[in-house]
Amino acid sequence: MAEVARRAGQSDNREARLRVGRSMSAVAKYAFLGFWAALCVLPLVLVLSTAVKDPNLATGNPFQLFSSFRPQNLVDAWTLGNFEKYFLNTIVIMVPTVLGVVLLSMMTGYALARFNFRGRSTVFYLFILGLMVPFFAIMIPLYYNLRDYGLLNTPWAVILPSIAGAGGTGLPLGVFLMRAYFLDMPGELADAARVDGCSEWDVFRRVLAPLAIPAASALAILTFLSAWNTFLLPLLYLQGAENRTLATGLLLFTGGRTRELELTAAGTLIMIAPVIVFFLLFQRQFVRGLTAGAVKG
Amino acid sequence: MTVGTAPVSTGIRGFLAARRAGRPRQARRTSRALVAVFVGPSLLIYLMFMVYPFLGTVMLSLTSWDGFARTKDFIGLDNYVVLLGDEAFWNALVHNLLWAVVGTAAPILIGLPLAIVLWSGARFRLAFRAMYFLPVILPSVVAGIIWGWIYNPLFGVLNSLLEGVGLGSFTNGWLGDPDTALWAVLGAAIWGAFGTLVVFFLAGLQGIDLNLIDAARVDGANAWQRTRHVILPGIAPMFTFVLTITLVGAFSVFDIIYVLTLGGPGTATEVLAGYAYKMAFGRNFAGYGSAVAMIIAALSLVLAIAFLKIRERGQVSG
Structure with a gap:
């Protein structure tokens, strides 16, 4: 920075x-x-x-x-459009997605960078492959899988695929970024901690993971934005008015209102205000997270 | 391969032995329990919600399943054969190809000059970058809603603008006219995309040695020659990367079209992703929709791998 x-x-x-x-x-x-x-x-x-x-x-x-x-x-749009419900639904999806992606990516990226185990490169390439698989290549069976697991029309139907990488970010990007970051850390740090009697878990938890916070926060910001904006996942797997997120809810709200432009605009503003504030606050981290993969790759 | 961070305890002998064995890092294997804790949960979620459904798409594309029947009848490559004769499929593919060409070229032609001008010295650089990036962070739904309003034939901004400057005869129902609908949607998508390229190109430009530019100037290279012979080769890896993500993205475009036109009027803005969606969920041809989805996946993978190869070659020779 x-x-x-x-x-x-x-x-x-x-x-x-x-x-x-x-x-x-x-x-x-x-x-x-x-x-x-x-x-x-x-x-x-x-x-x-x-x-x-x-x-x-x-x-x-x-x-x-x-x-x-x-x-x-703004008040009219908020009440007419049920935006309170949409906001809540979006947050219920966004929080576990961000936490899941960041924590799991840190652990797996760490293991791929610093552990020595059979199948390590296979696991790495398996995750990287996920960066190239478009969502449409999993969209149809995923619907029936989620239905069979009983997850359809629950927040998990968006959370778990998002963590897996269906939204474009998720684990494939996260594991890639975090592995690269942990690879760049000097091995002497971990060794010193081990000499001091730290267990492998403590080496990760107390020594190296805290050093990876810049990369983790960049990943968190990318994930937040993609979770906030994700459209097709809730469109497909969260049907029913009570399950709508901001993205699908806003579309419904504006759909029937071609003439009530002020309400359309107010609803739009309600959805994008948090994103814009967030972006202006964390612009640097965001840009760094976005370009890290391109520069490192 | 990263070398040079061998555990202190093993010393140079251990380091060399490990390197010979192809394992530059810890020679000692990590305990299985630890690996299971660190890798297990991620791998499980990834396998269940990414790998498994991907294999499911491959399988479904070989069946005539309608999404309901208890049995999935295996029909071999029949879906793909039908696809070859399906006019709607070709129509959608042509739109994706157009999208790939225009939707890649236009953001580059806008984004690259902007990035170079910003990089080579402009006041308020971060402010400009932030403004170019604003459309990118917007949800696709919002980009769609805003542009749907700009293009509106009755009170849209574009028609008002045209009338305002005396070009009233050019006003149009941009999204309702089959001749302009695809271009209108593409315009909205380019608006939402070129900022990403500014950011990427700027990041690539940071890696160029400023002394090279000075040297070129001393040698009498003009602005265009400096751009052509120093800047462009300097950002070649980033250029390849940008080309890859925009081209691959062009075959997965969906949201903005869904919000603006739903593929219409008629099939004027239909693309592969929308066609797969409609086939699978609108008409319950889960098998056939999967075949269309496989085409998207194949095109994406082939493009991505081709560009990875180009990039690797560039790194070896450069």
Whole structure:
């Protein structure tokens, strides 16, 4: 993290010296950067503006940003749309998924990096293969498996496949990242702890696992976002109104409301506000987690 | 292979012996109980909810199962033969291929210049990166809802914009018109994707030695030549990685289409994943849907492995 910041500062200092587009005037450069930034941000500003608009104005000119202020829309959407229930359902899925992915990935990544056992590389490649298997390649039988296990339409129907890697993150990514992280740690640390009488479990629990917290938190953040946003898993395996998550619930809520734009926008805002706040708080860790696999791989 | 962290107790002899045996780390085997505790739970969940259903898809694709019958009748490769003559399947595959080409090229053409400009020195760099990344963190459902609203024929932002600048004759029901629907959905997907590429390319660019750029400039290389001969080779591994994830992702696209068009109008935006979904859960052709899913898996695996090979070769020669 400090490294990234240092480099950022460094390149700012060197700006004049190494600028690629020296011929490009500064105006053109910032126009280019700004154009795409606006394209990314403006739709969200529009959501925010419409979410607090007077219902009579909401379908009017969308560019009259913040022409009225009616926060009551958010309360209306919250109660009309059952968002309390969706929020709860999403959290009930998100928390065990994040905990499960992080703890299991740490343990298995640690074992693959530092234990010596038969079948170690087989297990590693088995998990890596999961990074390449698209969800659709397990979607259909998984439905019937979950039904047979009696897990269909329970939170476990999303939690367990998400941990296994059906949502794109999960164990395959987690084991990969954590193994790489533990491989980079000096072996002398563990040896010193062993000399001091630590059991293998304590070496992990008290010495090396705490050192892996940066990687674990990056993984936790990635997992949180994917669990919050996951759509197809609850669409398929959590049917029934009482089981809906924010993703599937929001779609239902907005589906029948093509004209009540202010409510659609308010519902959307309710779902994305936590994600955006979370992202702004943990941007660095998030980016690091995302790119770690690419750089290391 | 990582070497150089042999246990202190075994010394250099033990280290060399272990390396000769192909085991650079601990020569002593870890107790089974410990391995079971550390690997067992993960492996169990992974086998039950990933490996087993994957094998299930392979098996189901060889049956005519309808999702209800007690017996699953084995019909060999029949589903795949039917697939070859299924126009809807080819229609969906063509859409995925278009998605792969445009949905990969466009984010690269947007994301790479942005990353290079940011890297080579811009104020508010982290703020820009955060803004480009905002659409990426949004749930696909939300991206769909927002773009459904932008494209709305009656009060959509796009049509209002066109009218506002005097291009009122170009207004359209973007998602309802079979000629524009796929492009409209693709546009929404590109909006939600190019920020990832900015982040990845920026991370790749951090690895380029700044002195190389200076040296190239001293040698008289202009901005384009520096980009072409120093920057692009420098991020080649990252480029391969980005190409892999976007291409592979193109064959699994589902959410945004489901939210925006459900594959319609007609089959104008139908893709393989949506077709597999509809076949398996809409019409209860679990066997046939599995065959479609197998095609997605095969395309993804072949692409991913091909790019891994390219990457390995690049690392050996480079």
